[in-house]
Structure formats: structure tokens, C-alpha cells
Amino acid sequence: MALLGDGPRRYSELRRSIEGISPRMLTLTLRSLERDGLVLRTVTPSSPPRVDYALTPVGRTLSAEVGGLIRWAEEHRSYIGRSRRVYDDGGAGDLPPV
Amino acid sequence: MALLGDGPRRYSELRRSIEGISPRMLTLTLRSLERDGLVLRTVTPSSPPRVDYALTPVGRTLSAEVGGLIRWAEEHRSYIGRSRRVYDDGGAGDLPPV
DNA sequence: CGGCATCCTTCCGGATACTG
DNA sequence: CAGTATCCGGAAGGATGCCG
Numbered sequence: 014m015a016l017l018g019d020g021p022r023r024y025s026e027l028r029r030s031i032e033g034i035s036p037r038m039l040t041l042t043l044r045s046l047e048r049d050g051l052v053l054r055t056v057t058p059s060s061p062p063r064v065d066y067a068l069t070p071v072g073r074t075l076s077a078e079v080g081g082l083i084r085w086a087e088e089h090r091s092y093i094g095r096s097r098r099v100y101d102d103g104g105a106g107d108l109p110p111v
Numbered sequence: 112m113a114l115l116g117d118g119p120r121r122y123s124e125l126r127r128s129i130e131g132i133s134p135r136m137l138t139l140t141l142r143s144l145e146r147d148g149l150v151l152r153t154v155t156p157s158s159p160p161r162v163d164y165a166l167t168p169v170g171r172t173l174s175a176e177v178g179g180l181i182r183w184a185e186e187h188r189s190y191i192g193r194s195r196r197v198y199d200d201g202g203a204g205d206l207p208p209v
Numbered sequence: 210c211g212g213c214a215t216c217c218t219t220c221c222g223g224a225t226a227c228t229g
Numbered sequence: 230c231a232g233t234a235t236c237c238g239g240a241a242g243g244a245t246g247c248c249g
Contacts, residue, residue, distance in 0.1 A: 024231055035223055040232065050194025061230040062229085071190055078183050085176050092169055096148030122211055133243055138212065159210040160249085 014072070014079050017052065021067035051075055112170070112177050115150065119165035149173055 016022060016030060028039055043066055046052035051072035057063040068076055114120060114128060126137055141164055144150035149170035155161040166174055 028231095036232065037224090037234095038222060041222085048195055048198040049191045050198075051191075056231095062232090064231060071187060075183060075187070078180050081179065082176050085173060089169060089173070093147045093149075097146055100146040100148075126211095134212070135244090136242065139242085154211095160212090162211060 014046070014051075014068075014076050015083055017066060017068045017072070018076050018080060021055075021065040024064050024066070027066065046072070112144070112149075112166075112174050113181055115164060115166045115170070116174050116178060119153070119163040122162045122164070125164065144170070 016027060022030075024039070024043075027043075028034065028036065031039065043052060043054065047054050047066075050069055053067050053069050053072075055065045055067070057065070114125060120128075122137070122141075125141075126132065126134065129137065141150060141152065145152050145164075148167055151165050151167050151170075153163045153165070155163070
């Protein structure tokens with residue numbers, strides 16, 4: 014979603030930039046976004062074939078929202094890491110061990 | 112998350128207002144939020160026992176973000192419904208059948 | 210009241226192989 | 230290139246029963 018924020022992307026571009034995603038999941042995700050009217054799929058029947066994915070106007074409004082969430086996650090990543098360490102340390106207390 | 116937006120809530124309050132959630136999932140969710148430092152769990156050892164959940168300052172910032180997402184979903188709910196109907200109708204085209 | 214432990218089913222999503 | 234089809238393991242999460 015957020016990846017499509019600035020302009021259309023080809024299938025293979027997306028696949029490469031979302032490191033670790035399987036073709037299956039990428040297609041499934043794109044299809045559901047298309048079904049929901051958030052992404053527009055454009056097929057150019059050439060050889061080799063070319064398929065572009067772009068946000069629809071409504072898709073752009075969601076993308077903005079998602080972008081905010083991503084920024085939040087980046088900004089608080091370290092806070093969460095610290096919280097988890099404290100919690101997992103065994104709620105024993107916030108004073109360091111003797 | 113968003114439910115805690117305005118003030119602490121008791122376990123049973125949450126359970127009732129999130130209709131359909133199992134005690135297991137509610138606890139699991141609250142625990143992970145607590146672990147991440149987003150929610151504060153306060154136990155009042157009385158009889159019957161009482162446990163309150165409240166957002167931490169960082170939790171409030173996420174809650175705001177999530178609130179935006181919820182508003183987005185409500186506003187575009189019908190748009191998505193329409194898109195799906197069109198899509199499932201069999202991509203045949205946007206002109207009505209003869 | 211506010212949980213936790215356990216069992217059991219569901220289904221998400223990865224790996225792999227094949228196609229227009 | 231841009232997928233689809235199939236198989237399959239593991240994790241998510243509901244149901245149930247018990248406890249401080």
C-alpha cells in the first residue's frame with residue numbers, strides 16, 4: 014500500500030522491494046486490494062507482458078493513513094523494544110539487581 | 112486500543128464492549144499491549160478482584176493513529192462494499208447486462 | 210471477577226512446480 | 230514477466246474446565 018504511494022509500480026518491482034514476500038502472497042494481496050477498489054491493475058499485453066499497479070483515489074487516502082502508522086512504528090520501535098526487555102526480565106521491579 | 116481512548120476500563124467492561132471476543136484473546140491482547148508499554152495494567156486486590164487497563168502516554172499516540180484508521184474504515188465501508196460487488200459480479204464490465 | 214491451561218480445529222501463508 | 234495450482238506445516242484462536 015504505502016509502496017504505491019508515489020506512482021504506479023510493476024509486479025516485479027513490488028516483489029523485489031517487499032523482500033521476502035512470496036509471489037503467491039503478493040498476488041493475493043494485490044487482488045484483494047483491487048477487489049476493494051483501492052488499487053487499479055493495468056495489464057499491457059505485450060511480450061513480455063507488463064502489469065502495473067496504482068492506487069485509486071480512495072486507495073491514496075488509505076495509503077496516507079497507513080503511512081502514518083508506519084511512521085509511528087518507526088518512531089516507537091526502540092521504546093517498544095525497551096518495554097519488552099523490561100517486561101521479560103521478570104516484572105521483578107525497576108530497580109537493578111544487586 | 113481505541114476503546115481505551117477515553118479513560119481506564121475494567122476487564123469485564125472491555126469484554127462486554129468488544130462483543131464476540133473470547134476471554135483468552137482479550138487477555139492475550141491486553142498482555143501483549145502491556146508488554147509493549149502501550150497499556151498499563153492495575154490490579155486492585157479486593158474481593159471481588161478488580162483490574163483496570165489504561166493507555167500509557169505512548170499508547171495514547173498509537174490509539175490516535177488507530178482511531179484515524181477506524182474512522183477511515185467507517186467512511187469507506189460502503190465504497191468497499193460496492194467495489195466488491197462490482198468485482199465479484201464477474202469483471203464483465205461496468206455497463207449493465209443487456 | 211479475572212484470569213490460566215489445555216485441547217483441537219481452522220486457515221494463513223511458505224515452498225515448489227508449471228503456464229500463457 | 231506475471232502469474233496459477235497444489236501441497237503442507239505451523240500458528241492463531243475458539244471451546245472448555247478449573248482456580249485464587
